[in-house]
Amino acid sequence: MDEKQIVQLPDEICEFIDSCMEKPHPQSYLIAVLHKVQEYFGYLADPILDEVAYRMQIPTANVSGTATFYHFFRQQPKGKYAISVCLGTACFVNGADEVLIAFQDELGIQLGETTTDGQFSIESSRCVGVCALAPVVLVNEQVYSNVTPQQVPDILNSVRAAR
Ligand code: FES
Incomplete structure (x- = not known):
């Protein structure tokens, strides 16, 4: 989405x-408003946040700060393949944080980001x-179980090969 675009909220x-x-x-x-906005647009681009700030009479910096603070808000559209690493307790204690780092390293993006392609x-x-x-990872609807950091390149290759 063009960052200078004016967005009309539904x-x-x-x-x-x-x-x-x-x-x-x-x-x-x-936060409730941002959830609804993200549900509608899929992510929270700057022009959308500007419009929310205007309508709620909140400084844009505060709205942007909230949108970037919480992991469940996205600033970019999801990729064709949305990788979701479960960081719930069971997954976390079994090394999900290392799995997450491996995906970030392999793809060159951080949590909440989308590859340039x-x-x-x-x-x-x-x-x-x-x-x-x-630890569990979902790639769209596909579930990968007992994932280790070493398996991450193979998971990405299998997704690439299937497209
Ligand atoms: S913590 Fe339950 S599936 Fe990850």
Whole structure:
């Protein structure tokens, strides 16, 4: 999305923001608003955050700060292949953090980023409900279990080969 583009928020989000603005402490609804906006657009680009800031009468820097602080908000669209590393407790204690680093190193991007060719993005998730298979990685709907950092190149190669 062009960073200078002016974004029109959809009616449903405008109405939600308006309802929040009628309540006490409307700024406390910022995270809820950002969730709705991300659900609609898929990510939170700067022009979108500018529009949210304007409508909620919050400084843009505060809105951007919130959007970049929380891991569940994205500033870029997801890649064609969305890699999601589970960082829930069972996965974490079994080395998910090292798996995450291996994906970052292999792809040259950080958590929440997308490769320049738009093919891969990396995100984290909380427990996906299959702790016995920890550490768990999802690539779109495909589940990879008991993943080690050493397996990461093979996982990426298998995804590349399948496309
Ligand atoms: S903590 Fe990762 S699947 Fe439960």
